[in-house]
Amino acid sequence: xxxxxxxxxxxxxxxxxxxxxxxxxxxxxxxxxxxxxxxxxxxxxxxxxxxxxxxxxxxxxxxxxxxxxxxxxxxxxxxxxxxxxxxxxxxxxxxxxxxxxxxxxxxxxxxxxxxxxxxxxxxxxxxxxxxxxxxxxxxxxxxxxxxxxxxxxxxxxxxxxxxxxxxxxxxxxxxxxxxxxxxxxxxxxxxxxxxxxxxxxxxxxxxxxxxxxxxxxxxxxxxxxxxxxxxxxxxxxxxxxxxxxxxxxxxxxxxxxxxxxxxxxxxxxxxxxxxxxxxxxxxxxxx
Amino acid sequence: xxxxxxxxxxxxxxxxxxxxxxxxxxxxxxxxxxxxxxxxxxxxxxxxxxxxxxxxxxxxxxxxxxxxxxxxxxxxxxxxxxxxxxxxxxxxxxxxxxxxxxxxxxxxxxxxxxxxxxxxxxxxxxxxxxxxxxxxxxxxxxxxxxxxxxxxxxxxxxxxxxxxxxxxxxxxxxxxxxxxxxxxxxxxxxxxxxxxxxxxxxxxxxxxxxxxxxxxxxxxxxxxxxxxxxxxxxxxxxxxxxxxxxxxxxxxxxxxxxxxxxxxxxxxxx
Numbered sequence: 001x002x003x004x005x006x007x008x009x010x011x012x013x014x015x016x017x018x019x020x021x022x023x024x025x026x027x028x029x030x031x032x033x034x035x036x037x038x039x040x041x042x043x044x045x046x047x048x049x050x051x052x053x054x055x056x057x058x059x060x061x062x063x064x065x066x067x068x069x070x071x072x073x074x075x076x077x078x079x080x081x082x083x084x085x086x087x088x089x090x091x092x093x094x095x096x097x098x099x100x101x102x103x104x105x106x107x108x109x110x111x112x113x114x115x116x117x118x119x120x121x122x123x124x125x126x127x128x129x130x131x132x133x134x135x136x137x138x139x140x141x142x143x144x145x146x147x148x149x150x151x152x153x154x155x156x157x158x159x160x161x162x163x164x165x166x167x168x169x170x171x172x173x174x175x176x177x178x179x180x181x182x183x184x185x186x187x188x189x190x191x192x193x194x195x196x197x198x199x200x201x202x203x204x205x206x207x208x209x210x211x212x213x214x215x216x217x218x219x220x221x222x223x224x225x226x227x228x229x230x231x232x233x234x235x236x237x238x239x240x241x242x243x244x245x246x247x248x249x250x251x252x253x254x255x256x257x258x259x260x261x262x263x264x265x266x267x268x269x270x271x272x273x274x275x276x277x278x279x280x281x282x283x284x285x286x287x
Numbered sequence: 288x289x290x291x292x293x294x295x296x297x298x299x300x301x302x303x304x305x306x307x308x309x310x311x312x313x314x315x316x317x318x319x320x321x322x323x324x325x326x327x328x329x330x331x332x333x334x335x336x337x338x339x340x341x342x343x344x345x346x347x348x349x350x351x352x353x354x355x356x357x358x359x360x361x362x363x364x365x366x367x368x369x370x371x372x373x374x375x376x377x378x379x380x381x382x383x384x385x386x387x388x389x390x391x392x393x394x395x396x397x398x399x400x401x402x403x404x405x406x407x408x409x410x411x412x413x414x415x416x417x418x419x420x421x422x423x424x425x426x427x428x429x430x431x432x433x434x435x436x437x438x439x440x441x442x443x444x445x446x447x448x449x450x451x452x453x454x455x456x457x458x459x460x461x462x463x464x465x466x467x468x469x470x471x472x473x474x475x476x477x478x479x480x481x482x483x484x485x486x487x488x489x490x491x492x493x494x495x496x497x498x499x500x501x502x503x504x505x506x507x508x509x510x511x512x513x514x515x516x517x518x519x520x521x522x523x524x525x526x527x528x529x530x531x532x533x534x535x536x537x538x539x540x541x542x543x544x545x546x547x548x549x550x551x552x553x554x555x556x557x
Contacts, residue, residue: 008368011368012365012368012369013365014361014365015361015362015364015365015368016361016362016365016366016369016377018357018358018361018362019358019359019361019362019365019377019439019443020362020377022358022432022435022436022439023377023380023381023384023436025432026396026399026432026433026435026436027380027383027384027387027392027436028380029399030392030395030396030398030399030400031395033395033398033399033402034394034395034398034399037398048398048402084295087288087291087292087295088291088292088295090288091288091289091291091292092292095288095289104296106544106547107296107299107300108299109543109547110539110540110543110544111299111303113490113493113494113497113539113542113543114493114497114535114536114539114540114543115496115497115499115513115532115535115536115539116497116499117497117499117513117516117517118306118497118516118532118535118536119302119303121306121516121520121524121528121532122302122303122305122306122532123302124520124524125302125305125306125309125524125529126302126305128524130524131305159298159299159302162295162299163299213386216386216388217388219388220388220389220390220391220500221388221390222390222500223499223500223517227520236390237388237390237500240390240394241390241503244394244397244504245503245504250398253394254394254398257390257391257394257395260388260390260391261387261391264386264387264388268386
């Protein structure tokens, strides 16, 4: 009996060992490493020198522009994404004809899994000098500058992260108990108040999941501001690439990265709070 | 609302369509389509740097996806046999591996590996019998490991979901009929989770093949296709990049469709 229990534990350990090792060596240890670096000092030739100081954190305002751009454009971008995504998710979940639903859903999933670099490149192409501005020049609108503006970055954000916003909202709307909508209408609610009181409310967990995922990924975004912002719109991601690959100030970069992770955690917690508070109990008992 | 949805789909696909269209443009200029030609594909595929980068990307994506499919499936199976506490801990770690932005994964892996190599390399030099000791450095290995982190977490989740909907009765019936655990696994569990494993592999491959930001930090002297494309985009937009983009987009679409088809296959009957 004991032998078989031992064998069972051994098999479990062997099954979990590779993944656990991977998570520890390439997720936990690296995170500890940047935490240690963030309280260190920059060595004279770049790199790291052991120390215990909060000077790097105190120095964060030196990159205030990057923080400001990110903290402004990430929530606005996520909100813009949400405003575009919700009607699409709503249509897919509640209005689309059955035979179209799966095809439309696949058309949403495909961009999600195709290269963000290539998709951002597509907009560089469209907004660039030979794209829309060239077309508009035909009708007499000259010297229009679209690329390398905050607006272009915002557009790229909505384009890049729209699928990630649509999918969780779709899932929460699809699970919605249709009988609740009928009940609300039967009890004399107007379509608008049914939407606000039932549909929107019950889909809030999906909305908050999408919103927080998009927000967190935007906090670390690098490609979109670089390609569509053309070095004029700096994000935290740009600051990190600069500090790690160019000016080699690793301790300062680590402090920024740790701050980024902390902000992400706060975003997750707040989103979670909002969705549980506003949507009330997760399950609605009909009896 | 329908018009809005149609507009959103147009918004999603028109820019891509434009890139694909102009990859077949005979002329140099992106503003007018002067005729059909595949010359840019020929140009792209005869560029030795590009072909090298493509080969690197294929090798890295295949290796990291295979490792991820294997370790992730093993982990999903193992997690069925542990207590609630271990499960909660691993769920948190796997969630972190998926949610933490690529920039942070990239720099933390870079910092940790550079530090590790600084410790290990003198040791190797000391212990190695000949004059040319192997020197650990950033490259294939570090990209594969960093990509594999996300992919493994992804496979664990996809396979875990499938395992949760597995028909327990079949497993019990199998052991009631005196099948050994290994036989039960081979003939009952494995066939049912196989589509999820394959889908996980394909999505892991797509992720690694498309990733730019993690590889950008940990690639060392290696070049992957996205790194090459990024560098050439910054030098200017050319029809050659359109051709590469079209190839990459088509490959991703094929792989995702294949993955979705696998996931939809053999759903356990209700």
